[in-house]
Amino acid sequence: MSSPDPAFSTDLAALAARLRLFLPPHCLLLGEEDLRPYECDGLTAYRELPLAVCLPETEAQVIDILRTCHSLGVPVVARGAGTGLSGGAMPHAQGVVLSLARFNKILRVDRAARLAVVQPGVRNLAVSEAAAPYGLYYAPDPSSQIACTLGGNVAENSGGVHCLKYGLTVHNVLRIRVVSIEGEAFEIGSEAPDAAGYDLLALLIGSEGMLGVVTEVTVKLVPKPELAQVVMASFADVAKAGDAVAAIIAAGIIPAGLEMMDKAATAAVEPFVKAGYDMNAEAILLCESDGTPEEVAEEIARVTEVLNAAGANEIRVSQSEAERLRFWAGRKAAFPAVGRITPDYYCMDGTIPRKRLAEMLSSIAAMETKYGLRCANVFHAGDGNLHPLIMYDASQPGDWERAEAFGAEILELSVALGGSITGEHGVGIEKINQMCVQYATPEIEAFHRVKAAFDETGLLNPGKAVPSLHRCAEYGRMHVHHGDVKFPELERF
Amino acid sequence: MQLDTIVSAVKAACESRTPLRIRGAGSKDFYGGLLAGEVLDVSGHCGIVAYEPTELYITAKGGTPLAEVEATLAEKGQMLAFEPPHFAGATVGGCVAAGLSGPRRQQAGAVRDFVLGVKLVDGTGQMLSFGGQVMKNVAGYDVSRLIAGSLGTLGVIAEVTLKVLPRPVAETTLVFACDATEAIRRLNDWGGQPLPISASFWHDGQLWLRLSGARAAVEAATSKLGGNSTVNPEKHWNSIREQTHPAFAASPLWRLALPSTAPCPELDGLRAIEWGGALRWYAGEVDGDHQAVRVAAASLGGHAVLYRAPESLRCLDGAFAELPPALLALHRRLKKAFDPQGILNPGRLYAEF
Ligand SMILES: Cc1cc2nc3c(=O)[nH]c(=O)nc-3n(C[C@H](O)[C@H](O)[C@H](O)COP(=O)(O)OP(=O)(O)OC[C@H]3O[C@@H](n4cnc5c(N)ncnc54)[C@H](O)[C@@H]3O)c2cc1C
Ligand SMILES: Cc1cc2nc3c(=O)[nH]c(=O)nc-3n(C[C@H](O)[C@H](O)[C@H](O)COP(=O)(O)OP(=O)(O)OC[C@H]3O[C@@H](n4cnc5c(N)ncnc54)[C@H](O)[C@@H]3O)c2cc1C
Numbered sequence: 001m002s003s004p005d006p007a008f009s010t011d012l013a014a015l016a017a018r019l020r021l022f023l024p025p026h027c028l029l030l031g032e033e034d035l036r037p038y039e040c041d042g043l044t045a046y047r048e049l050p051l052a053v054c055l056p057e058t059e060a061q062v063i064d065i066l067r068t069c070h071s072l073g074v075p076v077v078a079r080g081a082g083t084g085l086s087g088g089a090m091p092h093a094q095g096v097v098l099s100l101a102r103f104n105k106i107l108r109v110d111r112a113a114r115l116a117v118v119q120p121g122v123r124n125l126a127v128s129e130a131a132a133p134y135g136l137y138y139a140p141d142p143s144s145q146i147a148c149t150l151g152g153n154v155a156e157n158s159g160g161v162h163c164l165k166y167g168l169t170v171h172n173v174l175r176i177r178v179v180s181i182e183g184e185a186f187e188i189g190s191e192a193p194d195a196a197g198y199d200l201l202a203l204l205i206g207s208e209g210m211l212g213v214v215t216e217v218t219v220k221l222v223p224k225p226e227l228a229q230v231v232m233a234s235f236a237d238v239a240k241a242g243d244a245v246a247a248i249i250a251a252g253i254i255p256a257g258l259e260m261m262d263k264a265a266t267a268a269v270e271p272f273v274k275a276g277y278d279m280n281a282e283a284i285l286l287c288e289s290d291g292t293p294e295e296v297a298e299e300i301a302r303v304t305e306v307l308n309a310a311g312a313n314e315i316r317v318s319q320s321e322a323e324r325l326r327f328w329a330g331r332k333a334a335f336p337a338v339g340r341i342t343p344d345y346y347c348m349d350g351t352i353p354r355k356r357l358a359e360m361l362s363s364i365a366a367m368e369t370k371y372g373l374r375c376a377n378v379f380h381a382g383d384g385n386l387h388p389l390i391m392y393d394a395s396q397p398g399d400w401e402r403a404e405a406f407g408a409e410i411l412e413l414s415v416a417l418g419g420s421i422t423g424e425h426g427v428g429i430e431k432i433n434q435m436c437v438q439y440a441t442p443e444i445e446a447f448h449r450v451k452a453a454f455d456e457t458g459l460l461n462p463g464k465a466v467p468s469l470h471r472c473a474e475y476g477r478m479h480v481h482h483g484d485v486k487f488p489e490l491e492r493f
Numbered sequence: 494m495q496l497d498t499i500v501s502a503v504k505a506a507c508e509s510r511t512p513l514r515i516r517g518a519g520s521k522d523f524y525g526g527l528l529a530g531e532v533l534d535v536s537g538h539c540g541i542v543a544y545e546p547t548e549l550y551i552t553a554k555g556g557t558p559l560a561e562v563e564a565t566l567a568e569k570g571q572m573l574a575f576e577p578p579h580f581a582g583a584t585v586g587g588c589v590a591a592g593l594s595g596p597r598r599q600q601a602g603a604v605r606d607f608v609l610g611v612k613l614v615d616g617t618g619q620m621l622s623f624g625g626q627v628m629k630n631v632a633g634y635d636v637s638r639l640i641a642g643s644l645g646t647l648g649v650i651a652e653v654t655l656k657v658l659p660r661p662v663a664e665t666t667l668v669f670a671c672d673a674t675e676a677i678r679r680l681n682d683w684g685g686q687p688l689p690i691s692a693s694f695w696h697d698g699q700l701w702l703r704l705s706g707a708r709a710a711v712e713a714a715t716s717k718l719g720g721n722s723t724v725n726p727e728k729h730w731n732s733i734r735e736q737t738h739p740a741f742a743a744s745p746l747w748r749l750a751l752p753s754t755a756p757c758p759e760l761d762g763l764r765a766i767e768w769g770g771a772l773r774w775y776a777g778e779v780d781g782d783h784q785a786v787r788v789a790a791a792s793l794g795g796h797a798v799l800y801r802a803p804e805s806l807r808c809l810d811g812a813f814a815e816l817p818p819a820l821l822a823l824h825r826r827l828k829k830a831f832d833p834q835g836i837l838n839p840g841r842l843y844a845e846f
Contacts, residue, residue, distance in 0.1 A: 112681045113754040136685065157631045168629065170638070171606050186819040191752035192795035193598070193771045194642070196814040197824055197842070199605050202638030206631045223687040246547040252570055252659035292687060294709030351627045353548050383628035384548075423629035431632070438632050442619050449830035450634050453823060466633060 005463060008094040010074050012051050015096070018072065019054065022064045027102075029053040038097050041082040041089040042144075045346070045400060046429055050077070050091030057102045059177075059185065059215045066213065067183035069096055075462050076181070078209040080121060080152030083144045085347055086428025088156065088208050088464055095462075098213060100151050106130045107216070114221045115174060115191060120151025120214045124158075127219060136221035139166035142424070143332055150217045157206030159424040161257040161288075161331075164382035166222065168424070170205040177216035178204065181455045191218060203450070208426050208465040211454040225290035228256065230327050231303050233312040234281030238262060241283035242357035244310035245381045248287065249354075251306050253299060257288035258382030259331050262361065265376040265389070269330035269337040277330055278314055285312075285381065286331055288324075334378040335389070342374070342391035346403045350414030351423035354384045363413055364388055371406040373399070385423035386414070412437050427465045435465075436472035444469060495538075496614075496651055502533055503649065504618030506836050513836050515645040517556060517587030523801050524591060525644050525812050526840045535649060536584060541565055542652060543626070549657050550609055550626050555586025555650040566657055574601035574658040578735045586650040592642025595734040596692035596703070599768040605641035607656045613640065613648035616832025626654050639827075645838040646846065647831040661691070661705035663712075666729065667720030669700045673757050673766060676700045680770040681754050688714050694733050695766035696740040703730060733767070740765040743776030745802030747786050751795035758789035774800075787814055811844055821845065 012030075019028055029035060030052050040047040051074075056062045069076045075095030082089050091097050103119035106126065110116070111134040116127055124145040128137040141160035142148055148158065154176060159168040166172070175189035189201040204211055235241040241260060248255065261269070261277075261284045270277045277284055285307070289299040300317060307315055318324035330337070338345050352360050361377060368375050379386040388410055392403040411421040411434045421427070421434040435444070447466040451458065467475075506513050512530030522528060539556035546569040553562055559579035566572055576595030577588045589611070594603045610624030613636075624630055624637035640647060671679065676695040683690060689706035702718070703726065704711045715722075723729060732738040743764055753770035757763060762776035777783060783799065783806070790797035796814035799807055816824060821843075828835065828846040835846060 110754075111685060113752055114681075114685055134685070135687075157635070159629060163629070167602070167606065170635070171602060180819075184819055186817065186823075188820070190750075190794060190796070192750040193753075193768055194592075194603060194750050196796045196798075197816050197820060198643055198647075198827060199592075199639055199641060200820070200823065202605055202635050202641075206635050211634075223685055225687050249549060249659075250547045252662070254658065291689075291707070292710045292713055294713045295689070295707040298707040298709045351629045353545070353627060355545075355548065380629075385629045418625070419627050420625060420630035420632050422632050423627070424631060426631055427633070435632060440622075442621050443623065443633070446615070446621050446623075446636065446830065447633050450636070450827065453826035453830050 005092070005094060007462070008073065008075055008092070010051055010072070010094045015068070015072055015074055016052065018068045019052065019065065023054060023056065023061060027055045027057060027061070029055070038079065038082070038091060038099070041084040041087060043085050043087040043090070043428070043430055046087040046090050048091045048093050050093070050095055050097045053097040053099060055099045055102055059179065062098070062179050062213060062215055063183045063185060065096070065098055066179055066181055069459060070181050070183060070457070073457065073459065075459050077461050078151070078155070078213045080149035080155070081123070081147045083148040084152060084156060084428065085349065085425040086422065086430040088426050088428035088461070090429055092462060100149065103151070103215065109134065111136070113191065115218055116221055117216065117218045118150055120154070120217060121149050124148050124150060124153055131221045132224070135224050137224050138172065138219055139222050140169050140172050143335070150219070151214045154205055154214050154217055155207065155209045156424065156426045159380070159385070161259060161380065164258055164380070165254050165256045170202055172220045173201065173205060173217060174220055175218035176201065176204060176214050178212035178214055180212050181457070181459050185215070189218070206426070208428065209461045210451055210465050211460065227293050227296045228288055228290040228324060229296050229300055230286055230288045230318045230324050231300060231307065232316045232327050233285045233287070233307045234278035234314045235283045235285065235311065236281065236313055238283045238361050239358035240311045241285050242354065244285060244307055244312065245354055245357070247306050247310050248303060251302060253302060253306070255287045255303065255382065256290040257286065258380070259286045260284065260379055260381035261331060261334065262377040264374065265334055265338070265378045266330070268341050268376055269334055272337040272340060273326070273329040273333050275326050275330045281313065286327060331378060334376070338376050338389045338391065343393040343395065344391070346390040346392060346407055348386065348388045348390065348407045348410050349422050349425040350411050350419055351383070351385045352414050352417045352419035354381070356417040357381070357384070360386065360413065360417060364410060367406055367409055371402045373402055373406055375406070380423070383423070384419065408434060429464055432464070432467045432471065433475045435467050436475050441469060444472065499533070499535060499538060499614055499649055499651065500618050500620065503614050503616065506531070507617050507834050510834050511836060512839050515649055515838055517584030518558070518582030520581060520583045521587055521591050525842060526844060527804060527807060529840055530836070530838070533649070535586060538651065539584070546571060548626065549628070550654050551657055552626060552652060552654040553585045554652050555584060557585045559583045559585055559588055570660050571657045572660050573607065573655060575604050575607055576734050577604065585653055589641050589650055589653050590643060590645045596694065596730055596767065599693065599771070600691045601658065605638045608637045608641050608653065609656050610654040611637045611640050611650055612652040614651055615648045616834060616837050620651070621648065624654065628656065644842045646828060646842050648837065663708040664691070664703060664705045664726065665711050665715055666723050666726035667702045667704070667715065667718055668723050669702070669720045670698060671700050672698060673763055676766055677754070677757070677770040684753065684769050688718070690769070692730060693767065693769055696738070696764065701729060740774065745777045745806055746800045747775040747777050748798040748800040749773040749775060749790045749795060751790060751793050755793040755795065758793060760786060760789055790814070813843065816843070
């Protein structure tokens with residue numbers, strides 16, 4: 001898929017010989033049929049076979065793998081569950097995939113201190129399951145939580161439905177253990193509320209496997225709310241639904257979740273989950289409240305009032321836990337539901353200021369005509385994070401190229417509207433060109449300097465997340481931001 | 494003050510390798526390593542750039558007084574949830590650079606949790622813009638949050654965007670009589686329950702607990718927890734936020750960040766406990782063995798800051814806990830990445846850079 005990277009040429013035989021010195025046979029995959037399952041992550045449009053896959057079982061092995069690759073100049077791509085949606089875990093053709101799949105132990109759940117220490121290959125949901133007996137849970141809940149790993153969550157700074165109120169991964173991780181490309185292990189953060197020196201934790205979280213390999217994570221656990229209830233409202237007009245979102249926030253309410261689906265998404269999911277969604281609505285809003293029963297009753301009453309005033313057609317409040325889960329089922333199953341009505345879909349991930357929602361949706365409607373492809377919209381409305389699902393058929397010549405161009409236009413519009421090319425899925429390989437749209441040369445150079453501070457020889461996940469200036473120049477989007485030059489008041493130098 | 498004045502000052506300093514001491518209102522001169530270099534006063538670069546209550550953010554220039562930011566937010570019933578002190582002149586740039594949070598930190602998060610974007614003048618006089626004004630943005634490395642608490646060593650904060658939150662509908666404060674050990678036990682026990690606790694403070698046998706949230710939730714928690722209501726909760730929490738409470742009247746004053754469940758270290762002079770047990774304040778003897786404080790904090794899994802102390806003492810081994818070699822090396826390289834000549838606030842964070 002990607003063009004060959006002239007920067008690296010690996011002598012596989014020499015590499016394999018070195019790896020065999022400390023990796024038992026079951027921890028090293030070399031045959032093509034064994035490598036095949038690793039050729040892509042959740043973004044299946046981009047594929048590449050690695051030279052080898054290492055499945056270490058101990059941190060000492062991780063250290064030895066990294067030392068070996070460092071001394072031989074071999075690229076390394078860390079991998080969790082491979083559910084990433086931006087091609088972040090796509091292998092390097094001259095490199096090794098370092099899978100953390102066997103680091104799947106929950107090392108400690110501390111009830112009194114409300115934290116858990118886990119290995120990076122532990123699944124997100126498993127942490128909440130382990131904490132449940134203590135009335136605690138881990139708040140960030142990506143829709144992929146049954147599969148995705150904490151290591152991947154840290155690398156992508158993943159979010160979920162609850163992050164409007166409870167924050168992203170960066171707000172919920174206390175400490176990580178990291179191994180550098182040179183094979184040096186160190187710890188960042190602590191169980192205390194802050195750590196001495198720079199906030200390297202913030203820098204590492206969301207760094208897409210470019211700065212170090214995470215081998216242990218300490219996460220914050222929070223008390224499980226006594227009750228959660230969801231209000232479902234339908235709107236005849238998308239703009240009205242967008243305004244309703246703003247009105248809820250303006251009323252001083254930060255719901256536990258605030259999600260929207262447009263008509264195309266509802267049409268895809270209703271036959272699949274039978275949640276009782278209003279099929280005539282142009283937009284459906286789901287607003288969750290959690291807390292003590294008293295708190296929830298008070299908040300639900302206020303939300304209902306705001307939604308009525310905002311012109312909702314129909315408002316329903318879940319009356320039982322089963323009904324609450326049913327209301328959510330459609331939103332949670334939106335991806336697979338869309339997957340049933342189209343051979344392929346391309347999931348985008350841009351953020352915009354909430355007030356630009358209606359504008360964005362009408363532009364997407366125009367793009368559907370322009371590219372001749374349908375698009376369903378589901379999004380984290382509360383924080384302006386959109387997930388347009390562009391439907392295409394990979395077997396039709398030209399379809400993927402049009403889907404890709406469609407997606408790029410959405411991302412570039414997100415930046416133009418004051419948002420970002422990614423809210424939670426990361427840049428990976430997918431949005432590398434759009435980085436040139438969001439950032440100008442000085443910032444991209446600064447990112448490269450940050451990278452070099454951790455990984456001087458650039459062996460960790462090369463080609464991902466931060467584009468080369470050369471690439472930006474080729475993409476032709478250098479310096480152009482919001483349609484004009486950044487900091488026009490400053491002289492150019 | 495125009496931004497280009499700051500830019501040209503930094504450029505000139507970079508060329509002549511003149512150390513600069515970035516100054517907001519100077520309300521933090523007591524904090525961190527020794528002050529060195531020519532003063533670069535940035536307080537004139539001020540003003541609120543954008544405020545969107547329904548988007549939950551405010552953007553202000555670095556020199557904007559915090560009081561102005563907070564007053565603007567209050568008009569719309571919103572707040573900076575990390576509750577930084579906003580007395581006499583403190584600026585938003587200094588607030589982010591210092592990275593200190595107030596009483597609500599335990600519930601709401603620290604300064605860094607609310608930084609959405611920054612515009613920086615780096616150590617070569619180059620303008621850099623990271624993050625933005627939206628809640629979720631994972632494009633590129635999160636340099637904005639790295640800046641929080643960096644004490645002006647990575648760049649001059651020209652502009653910052655902070656996430657804001659609605660003020661809670663209801664608030665009440667309860668008081669309990671107990672010793673420090675019991676306070677820590679109770680705070681951790683309550684912390685594991687779904688209670689709307691937004692601040693805690695222990696001093697001299699009394700534990701104050703603030704509850705915030707929906708009226709019904711605060712009332713339900715109040716009847717569950719018992720305790721007495723104090724006379725003037727607002728005045729009380731303000732005295733903690735601004736450190737005018739007698740508990741902070743000590744020099745030197747040590748700030749220990751510890752795991753919330755850590756027992757009380759074997760140290761004399763415990764003055765106060767905040768943040769659900771995780772922040773402990775100690776008064777120390779001027780000529781006492783201050784390594785003992787550092788060792789005690791480290792052995793409990795935390796660290797100690799020599800928070801307020803005479804210069805002579807801060808000189809001795811710095812204000813902040815020593816970094817392990819691997820981290821110190823990373824710090825040096827990051828410092829170089831943003832300030833290759835090492836001219837910005839040298840020695841303010843660590844003597845080494
Ligand atoms: C159906 C579906 C729904 C999704 N919903 C959401 C959602 O709601 N919110 C959201 O944020 N994301 C969502 N995602 C995206 C994805 O699940 C997340 O990005 C997740 O965090 C990836 O975790 P992973 O373990 O699969 O990582 P991988 O895909 O294996 O890797 C992702 C990146 O992390 C790096 N990495 C992995 N482990 C480590 C490690 N130990 N150390 C260093 N780097 C490492 C990799 O190199 C790669 O760059 C969804 C994906 C799918 C398929
Ligand atoms: C609970 C609490 C209590 C406090 N109590 C007191 C107290 O009693 N007395 C007191 O004096 N202070 C106190 N402070 C600290 C201080 O008032 C605040 O942190 C304040 O926000 C600092 O702002 P300033 O503008 O005065 O910063 P300054 O003191 O001017 O600067 C602080 C640091 O930030 C850097 N800096 C300033 N502006 C910028 C910029 N634009 N870009 C980059 N770096 C910059 C400076 O170089 C310096 O390193 C307290 C803080 C807390 C959290």
